[in-house]
Amino acid sequence: MRKILFILTILIACCTLSAQNQLGTGLGSSASGLDRNNYDRNGNPIDTSAVVDASTIPIGLNSWVIEPRFGNRTEVPVDTLQTGFPNSNDTGGSTGHYTFLGNLGSPRIAHVFFDRLETSQFFFLDPYDYTYIRPETVVYTNTKSPFTNLTYFKQGSSRDGEERFKGYLAVNANKRMGFGTNVDYVYGRGKYNHQSTALFNGDLFAYYLGDKYNMHFSFIYNNMKVAENGGITDERYVRYPLDMAEGGKTYSNSEIPTNFSSVWNHNSGYHAFFTQRYNLGFYRDREPENEQDTLVTQEFIPVTSFLHTIKLDINKHQYITQNEEELNSYYQHNYFPDLEKDVIRHFSIKNTVGISLREGFNKWAQAGLTAFATHEYRRFNMNDSIWTNPEEQPNQLEYVENVVSVGGQLIKEQGRLLHYNVLGEICLLGEDAGQFEIEGNGNLNFRLFNDTVRLDAKAYIKNLNPTFFFRHFHSKHYWWDNEDLSKIMKTHIEGKLTIERWKTQLKAGVENIKNYTYLDDNSVLASGNEENSKYLNNLAVRQCADNIQIFSATLKQDFKLGILHLDNEVTYQTSSNQDVIPLPSLALYHNLYLKFSLAKKVLNIEMGADMRYFSEYYAPEYSAAIGQFYLQNKDSRYKLGGYPMINGYINLHLKRTRISLQMYNLTQGQGKHSYFYTPYYPLNPRLFKVGISWNFFD
Template identity: 35%
Template sequence: MRYIFFLLIFCCASVCSLSAQSSRMRPQSGSSSSKGEVDNSKANYVSPHVVAKKIEERFGVADSVTVDTIPRNFPDKNLLDSYSIANAYNGNMGSPVQSKIFFDRTQKTNFLFSTPYDPYVYTASDLSFYNTKTPYSNLTYLSSFPGEQSEERTKIFLSMNTNKKLNITGLFDYLYNRGRYMNQSNKGLIASLYGSYSGKHYSAYGAFLYQNFSNYENGGLANTDYVTNPSAYSQYTSITMPVNLTGVQAGYRTMSFFYNHKYSLGFNKVIVVKKDSTREEFIPVTSFIHTLKVQRDVKRFHEASVDTTFFANTNFSKTAHSDTVAYLSVRNTFAVQMDEKFNRLLKFGLTAFIENEVNRYMQLDQYDKIAYKWEQNTRVGGILAKNEGRIYRYNLQGNIVIVGPKIGDFELSGRVGGYFTLWKDSVALKAMARIRNTSASYFWEHYYSNHFIWNNNFDKELQTYIGGSIELPKRHLKLGLQVANNTNYLYFNENAMPTQASGSVQIVALDASLDLFFGKHFALENKGVYQVSSNQNVIPLPALALYNNLYYQTKLFNVLRVQLGVSSHFHTSYYAPAYMPATGQFYVQSKTKIGNYPLASAYANFHLKKTRFFLEYYHVNQSFMPNQNYFSMPNYPMNPTTMKMGISWNFYD
C-alpha cells in the first residue's frame, strides 16, 4: 500500500507541475530545441547557487565537482554499478563485494576486513563539501518489488551556509534489504555531520562519520541445480531454495573523525576584472597544514549454532559463538606548502610533510581474553605539483617510513595531464606511474577466531604500476591502458587462508568507452575492459567485461525529459573467487566457472525540473534465456527478475 500511495502522490505532483509549466512555456524564436527534441550533451541540472568540492584527505587539496543531478542513466547510479561494471557479491545490495576488474578494486582503510564494504563506505574523500547561497537538500528513495523481499535505500542530506565562509552539511543514508534468497537480509546505516570554512588566511574541512553494516550469511545455495535446472525444481522459488547456513550474522562498523585545517601567509593583489572594474585577491605564499584523522573499525561474526559441515575447522565452540576484531588508528599529518599561485616564474608548488600514525589492533586470544597490539610509524615525504593551468598539470610525490615496525615502506608516484586541440577537437591525455613497497597489515599476519587461526611472517609487497588514457570528449571516446607488476602478492588461497605468491604476477588491462548517438533521440553507450593476468591461480580475472546501454530519449511538454532503454552487463567465463562468510573475504577456487551470462534490465527514466525518477525491470532476460547460469560467484546467484523504482528530489531553498 505504501508504494501505491507513494506513486499516487508523485503522479499528482507531476501532473500539476506539467500543467503549470506547459501553460507558462512559450517557444523561443531561433531555438534549436523543439517539442520532442533532446540535445546530446550531458548537461548538469543544479542551482548556480550551489558549488561542490571533493578533497584529498592528507592535505585537504580541493577539486571542484559537479553536483549529482545529471538526469541520464539514473537507474545505473546505484552503489554497485557506480563502483565497477562487473562485481562479485551475494546478490543483495549492501553485501560484501569484490570487483572483477582488477584496477577498480579499492582499499579505503588499513583494516583488512573493511575492504569488502568499500562500495558503501564513505571517507572524507568521498564526501562533497558544499558552498551554498541558499539551503540545498536532497531526498533519494529506491525500492524494489515484491515488498517482503525488497531492496530499499533512503538517502537524505541538507547543506547550508551560516555565512559566506562556513558551511554545514548533514547526511543520512540507510540501506535495508530483505533479500530474494533465504537468510540473506542486510542493512547499513551511514550518518555524517561535516562542513567547511573558507577564510582569507584560515580554512578547514571537518567530518564525523558513523557507519554500521550487518548482514546474514547463508553460505550460498545448497544445490546450484535450483537455478541451472529450474524445470526439475519448479516447486521452489528463490526465497524457498535451501541454503548452506542459518542463524549466521556478520557485520562491520566504523566511526571516524577527520579535521584538516590550513593557515596561509600571503599578500593582497589588485585584479583587473574589466576596464573600469577591479577586485582584490589574496595570494597565498606559504601555508601551514595539519590533518587529524581518528578511525575505529570493528568486524563481527556470530553463529547461533556452529555448522561443522560447512566450516572445515571449529576451534573453540560447537554452540553459539561470536568473533570480534577491532582496529583503532590516530593519524596526524603536518605539512608546509609553498603555493604555486605565488611562484609565477617556476609555476609549481612545493609541499613537505611529516606524518605519525598510531595503530591499535584488538582480538580475542586463545584464552578468550582481549589482546591488544600497538604499532606506531612515522613517515616523511614531499610533493612537487602544478595543479593549475589550462594546458597541463602534474603531481610528483614520494614518502617513506623512517620510524616504526614498517620502516622502509615507501611510495613514489607521479601523474601528468595534458589538454590540447587536435583536428578541431579537444583532447585530454593523462598518465600515471607508481612504485610502492608495503608491509602486510597486522590481520594479514595474525588472526584468531573459531574457524580460522593464522600466524604469518610475510615479506613486503612490491607493486609497480603505469597507466594512461586519451579522451576526446566531443567524440565521446576514451581509451586507457594500465599495467601492474605485483611481487610477493598477498591473497587468500583455496583453503581461504592468507598466503603470499612467489615471484611476480603481471596484470594488463585495456579499457574503452564510446557513446554513439543516432539522430536526435537514440544513443548507445559502451564500456569495455579487456584484462590479462599472468597467473590466474593467484589473481583470477575475466578476460572481457562489457557494459552496454541502448536508449531512446525525448522531451514532453518541453519540461519532462524521458529516457527509455535497456542496459546490460556481461563478462566472460572464469574461475571466479569464492566467498568465505567467517572472514568476509574472497578466495581463489578452481572448481566452478562463472560468467558468459548477460544481465539485462529495461527501464524508463524521467527528469522533471528538480526531480528524477525511474522504473526498472531488473534481469528482464531471465525468463527467456536458455542459459540459466546467472551466478555472481560460486553458489551465489544474482537476483531473479524484479521491478525496481526510485526518486531523487532536489530542493534549493
C-alpha cells in the same frame, strides 16, 4: 561566541533530523557545481545536458571532495544527470564491474582489476565500499541557497523487497563557512533465505575557507549488519530447478536450502577527520573581468602554508553465530564453540604535519612544493587461544603498532594546458619500516580540430607491508600468524586519451606485482567420492614470490543518431598467472536508448535497455566467517560468467525531479550460464524497481 553556538546548534539539529528520517547520502561522487567554462578545476568537461532550467542550480553552487593527506580540494560535477540514474543503486556498479552476492548492499569485489582499492588496515569494510563512507568521499558544498537532495529506491514487498533512502543537506552560514549532513540507509531483505542487509551510514561535515585559514571537518558513523547464509547448498536449485523438484514441485527462491540460517556479520565504527591550513601571503589588486568593470577588488595570494591533518578511526567487527551444529558441519575448525559473538576491535589515530610553498604566487613559482611527516598509532584486539572459562569471554590479545614516515609532493594545478602531481613517502620507523610509495599523475590539454583533447598519465612504484590482518588473524574458524611475509612490490603505468567531441575515451595500463598477498582456500576433504566430495572450509594467507603482470585496456565510445543513443564500454584484461589472480578477459557494457523531450522541453525522457557481461573465469568465493573473497579450491573450482545481464528502463527528468522505472534481469535463464557472479550465490531473479530523486534549493 553566540554565532558559534548558533552554528553548532544548527549542525546538531540537522544531524538529528536526518537520522530520524533515515535519508541517505546525497550526491555520491557526482555532487558539484558548474563553472563559467563548463570545466571543473582540473580541466575535466562537465556534462550539463540534463540541466533544463537555469534556476535549478543557483549561481554559486559548487562542491568538492578532500584529499585526506593534505586537505587539497578537488571539485566534482553536479549530480543532475538523467542517463544512468537507476544504475546508481546497483551494487554491481554502474557499468557492472563488480562481483557481488546478489542482494542490494551485499559485499562485492571488482572483477576489473584496476578498479580494486588497496586493502585497508581494517579490511572488513573493504567489500562495502559501495556504501561505506570515508573522509575522501565526503562531499562539501558551498551554496547561496540551502540545498537538499532526497532519493528513494524501492523494489518488491515488505517480505523480500529492497529499499534505499538517501538524503543530503548543505547550508552556508556565510560565503566562507558551510556545513551539512548526509546519511545512506540500505535495507535489502533478500530473495533467498537469511540474506538481508541493513546498512546505515552517515556523516556530519563543516568547512571554513578564509584567506589565511582553511579547515574541513567530518564525523562519520557506519553501522552495517549482514545476515550470512553461506550460499545455497546446491546451484542446481537455480540452474536446473526441474532436476531438484520433489513430487513435481519446484522450490521457490525463499525455499532453497542454504548453508546457514543463524550467522551474521556486524561492522560498526566512528571516524573523525579534521584538516586545517594556515596561509602566509599578501594581497594584490584583482584584474577586472571586463572593460566595463571599474570596481577594484583585492585577492589574497598564498605563498606558504602550514598544514595539519588528523584522522581517527574506531572500528568493531562482530561475527555472530547461534547454531553451532551447522557451523561444525561446514568449517574445519571451531576454536570457540560456545562463543556467540567473536569480536575484533581496531583503533587508529593518524597525524600529518607539513609545510607547503604554494603554486602561482609569482611567475617563478610554476609548481607547489610540500614536505610532510606522518605518525600513525594502530591498535588491534582479538581473541587469544586461551579459553579460561566457557561462560565468559575469551582473553583478548592486544597488538600495538606505531609508524613514522616522511615525504614530499610536487604539484601543478593551475592553468589549462598542463597539470601534474608527484608524491613520494617512505616509512622510517615502526612496523612498516622500509615501506615506500612514489606515485605521479598528470594531464595535458590541447586543441585539435576545434576540439579539446586530453591526455592523462599515471604511474607509481609501491613497496607495501601487508596489512595487519594478513599478518595476524584469530577468529572462531580461521587462525594464522604470518611473521615472515615479504613486502608487496607494485609497479604501475597507465595512460588515457579523451576526445570529448567524439565521445571517445581510450585507457590502457600495465602493472607488475611481486609478493602478491591473497586469501586462498585451504579446505580439507572430509568425505565423499569422485562424484560427490565434501570439503570442510578453511582459509590461509598466501604470497606469490613470482612476478605477475596485469594488462588492461578500456575503450568508451558513445554514438548518437537523432534521438537514438548507443553508449559502449569494452574492457580487455589479462593476468599472467590466472591461478593466483584470475580475471575475466572481457567485460562489456552497452546502453541503447531513445532520448527526447516533451512539454516544451520541460520533460526529458529516456527509454531503452543496457547490458552487462563478463567472460568466464574462476570467480572468487565468499567467506561468511571473515566477510572476504578468496580463491576457489583448485581441486573443485569451476568458472562463472558468460551471462548477459540486461535491464530495461524508462528515465524521466522533470525540472528538479528524476524518476526511474527499471525491469531487472530481463534475460533470467537456466542452465550453465545462469545468473551467478559468485559461487553458490545467485543474483536476484527478474524484478521491477522504481527510483525517485528530488533537488531543493530553498
